[in-house]
Amino acid sequence: MSRSAFIERIKPRWRDLGITRKFTLVFSLLLLFVVVLALTGSLSLLYVRGGEADIRNSVQVEQLVLEMDRGLERSRRLHAAFFLQYHALGLQQAHEQYAQASVREVSRVITLSKRLQQVLFQGQASPITGIRPADLNLYLASARRFADTSIEAVELITARAAPERGVESRLDSACSALDLLLSPYPELWLQQNQAALYLAEYLLKGRRSLLQSALNALQTIERALAGQELLSPSKGQAVARIITQFYTDADELLELDRGIHSKLRDFVLQEESVSPIAEKMVQQARGQVSQAKERIEQAYRITGMIMAALTMAAIGLLVLLARVMHNSITLQILDLTAAANAISCGRLDARVPGRNRDELGQLAAMFNDMAARIEDLVENLEKKVEQRTLELAVSERRFRYLLQDLPKIAVQGYDRQRRVIYWNRTSELLYGYSAEEAMGRQLEELIIPESMQAAVIRDIDNCFAQRSNIPSSELTLRHKDGSAVVVYSSHVVQYDGDEPVMYCVDIDLAELKLAQQERLQSQFLYRQLFDHSSSGVAVYEAVDDGADFVFRDFNRAGERIDRITREQLIGQRLSLAFPGVKESGLLEGYQGVWQSGEPFFLANAYYSDDRLQGWREVRAYRLPSGELVSVFDDITAQKEVEEEKSAVEQRLQAAQKMEAVGLLAGGVAHDLNNILSAIVSYPELLLCDLPPHSELRQPLETIKQAGERAAAVVADLLTVARGIASRKEVHSLEQLVLGYLDSAEFHYLRSANPEIRFEHRLSPGIPQISCSPVHLSKCIMNLMANGAEAIAGPGRVILSTSWQCPLHHWAIANGLEAKEYLVLRVEDSGEGIAPRDLAHIFEPFYTKKVMGKTSGTGLGLSVVWNTMRDHGGGVTVVSGTEGSCFELYLPLAETPAGPASDHGEDALPAILQGRGERILVVDDEKQQREIASSMLNRYGYQVVTAGSGEQALAYLQAHRVDLVLLDMLMAPGMNGRLTYEQMVQLVPGQRALVVSGFSASSDVKATLELGACGFLGKPYSLRQLGQAVKEALA
């Protein structure tokens, strides 16, 4: 392909390329040349540096080798001097002067050899070539080897020539000693002298034969001494020992000399072996220096030629590229500049010729388009201006109408002198001036109150003068009729024309103010309601997606009810301020209200936490704003009243139930007692008449005991019926308890329950009580028996007393008065009472026991309950799985105890004997009259009987009796109370003893209040009757 064809082929492609690519190509070519130049320079630099390093290395090797050679040579000379001089100077002097100097020199050479080794094997330059590694190592170690050899040689010399301890010295001493010993013997002395001379000559010449001759001479002495006794034995031994030592030392001397000669040969060998290596190393180093210099020169030549060629090529390339870039870029820019100049001069038809398709070509095309459009725009501009003017006039008119009719927005325009130049329709309505009235008048004389005029004038003047803004604000301006007009006023100044104009835009706030006032009144009313509500009111805001609530408001009633201030609650979480809100169910209720919007009501919500407890009635609802309102009341007091009322009602029902059962039981008991009187009394009377060993005594005893047991049951029944009419006396509770613990009943109970431990803990110094000892003992016995029966297997029953004053609410709840009581407590470790049985245990005949075992009548706890009621006290029970605890609350005695009765249980019937007093027995039952008569007769009383009250009264009208034994229930006719009422009228102070199988308490009490001496229950025993009569007559 020819050059022109190539250029023609390239041209279109070149024109299509962008400017960036063109520049990239041009600069890449230039960079390539720079790269080639840099590479050439770098390579030549590296090459030259390598050569220089070789030169340095080789020169250093040469210097070190030469220096080592010189050092070794000096060391050898010093060492040789030591050999030559030690005899003359003395060993120590020669050692210091030559041997040590030699070693110091060789030490320096060793340092040099180390450096040489580093240069050869650790430097960057190539090692010396042409020398075997073994030779190199031999040379490097030569100094060390010379040092070792020379020191060994010095040691050998030392062993030979050391003063006193050297071999020479020892041999010399031996010769002297022999000389001394053998001097008296000429022949021997001659031999000794001969030996000494040979030795001296050997030491000078070093010929072995001389030393041998010395030894031979000594052997001659030895032989001479062996055959003759020339010397004394001690001298002979001394001579022999010296000669023997001489032989040893001579051997050592020979050995040392051999060693010394060996070392000397070693020195020669070392020198011979090392010198050629050193010479070769020096030659090699010098040769390498020459070679390196040649390489460097060659590198300079080649690099110079390459650099020159490259420089020429770079200049040519630069000229070529400059031309190409001029044609491609600079010419196009010049065309663009010329076209732009033409257009700026008004030649709108000027255009740029298109050359390339690069960015400048595109720019030229766009320039041409723009020029064409400008030409077109200039031609149509006037038409468009006229059209736009018309459109603006229409728009301005529309804006004026709009401004004129803006409702509630009054717009006024003022000139620099504050004269009205614009006054819209709303301004007319708001301020009462028509546009005609207002136009041309000053602002302050129209709508500005006098108090504001100065400030307004100043602000407007400033606004015009300094172009400062008048801030928008709420103002109270003046109506034509003088009334206030509240507006929100804003100001705008226009400087379009020659004269600036200020426009005021006033928004009528009358309706807004009215609405604000109404809202404030509403808020005030709400606040009053909120603060003065008797119920607590809290306002919450839901947080955590309704899981909890934060207090937003809290009224005074709420503060009082919940004993917390509003300030403490605002912003607090409900769950934190009232931790018990979840357990009370309120939180769940509030969450439900917040989610559903349905109101919530909880009539009885019990709230409890560490700080606050009480009952609440709560209503909650959600406000449209999303806040939650809770209205609540404290109903704790009401709940307490209700609970108290409920407890009282329950107790009343129980009492009525007991009363009914008692009435039933009482009726039955009366009849039974009358029947039992015969069963109990007659056997007793018969037993009194029977001889002690009569066979009838046992059956009669059995009949009597059966009657007594039946009477005990009836007595319980009567107690339950509250018909006991017991007589109270001041007594010690401790004595009662101890009496029970000493009773046969307790001993029997303990023996029957050997696995149960019975304990008693009596509180010391407790006051006395007013009680019926018999009934209270019965209560203790019943409770102890029940406790023992409740335990299956091992356990314990604890009987204890204490002195307590129960709390008011607890006392009320348990039917007691809030006063001091003695408490008798019976605890057992049994299995406890089932909750379903606990409410019925005091009811008569309610029993879980097996009938027939112990009492098993179902009256035991009823007796306890009734006895406590009769004593004005109460009984409580607490039972669980670990046992039961019964507590009897006994009121304290109001008066101290009287003197103890003279008649103990053990009083003998003889004491009860009467002194013939007359006793009237009044009973409607004949059998009863006979029994009483028989018994009283036995005590020596005179007995008369009457079958009714009427008969008794009739008898008393004519007779006087000491005592009337009066049955209470008699029928038909007068009962005991009526009889006694009339009896005392007839015979004032008539003594009477009331007798009854069942005492309707009211009649018995009334009779006793009338003056009857006492009460005796049926059936009674001979002893009881005697005792009661004796007391009544006393």
Add this chain to the structure above:
Amino acid sequence: MLTGVEKRCWLLIGALLLPPWLSSCSTQDTPPLECSDPLGCVRIAPEEPVQIGVLQALKGQVAPLGEAQLRGLELALAARGHRLLDHQVVLQIEDTGCTAEGGANAALKVIADPQTVAIFGTTCSGAAATAAKAMSSANLTMVSGNNSAPYLTSIGGEAAPGRQPGYFRTATNEENAGKAAAGYLYHQLGLRRAATINDNDIYTRGLTKSFKKAFLELGGELVLETSIHKGDRDMVPVLTAVARSGAQLLFFPLFQPEGNRVLLQARKIEALQDIVLISDGALIEQSFLDDVGVAAEGLYFIGPRRPEGPRVEQLDGAYRASYGEAPRVSYYLSGYEGADLLFHAIEQCALSARDGSLLVGRQALRDTLHAVRDYEGLGGSLSCDRFGDCSSPAFNVLRLDDHEQGLAGLERNVLYSWKPAE
């Protein structure tokens, strides 16, 4: 932001400039430590050990003393974890034979190696005199824990004839040992006529000389002043001379075996039975006591005061743990102090390069040792004076009362103590 083309251009330029730059940097390794010491330096490469020459008497009957010194050195090295400035330590151990020429030749072997940093030795003062001269000429430094001859450092506050630059010792200068012995014998025992025997060694000669001076100053009379040769076996002639001189005491500061022979043979001479015999610290060692046995009972010794304290007890324990036996001579303590002081001085003066190499200036090492003040030794502080003495002199007069109790019993039985201030 750079365009892709620009980035490529800069990368190319960087690649072009890198080789020349690297070639210029390649020779710029860590610069070696420059030696400016006037006596030269020992340069120790990172992996090279620190080389210490050890010159001690390791053969013959003086060997226990030399061995004690070597063990003291080993214990001091062990206390540093067997490393010095994080370099291993190599010991070039040479025997001096406790003779002057042996010391000189041993020194030659050590100074021949230019890598020797310093010398620890010698055992005997006689060997030290020649070895110190040799090493000093080679610009080395030597520290001894056993040399006590005044000749090596100072006499009467002046430099002694044998004093060599670079020589230091932690053993006590026994210049005043003779004075201490004379004072005790004259004042405490009331003796007035004395005889002395030395072996011409600078150590023993120095001791008898200082004894003579002090005893005469006190008013005593020196009736015999004689000497023997090292290696002499028959001591009867010289002992006979002592008996005939009318001396009340014999001061014989000798090494083994000559000291042993003097004592044993003296015990057999009837005329010497009432004479007080007193020797020196060179015989305060277990091997001597073992050798002479009961003959040593009643023998007096003048020797340096043994260091005491918790550090000594601790070192004693370390000795027993390392060598499985009780110390046979207490001079391993001064050996430990000497080696410890030398190591401390090397640590102080050495320059460390980043690559771990060391540069120890020979004059710097000497200057460092001269500058030592109140360095914590075993029994007190060490301070080196301008003559090379680094410990304060203090001497005890001991007497062996029961040979069964051995060296420990002897060292416990201190009859008299002397310090310069006293």
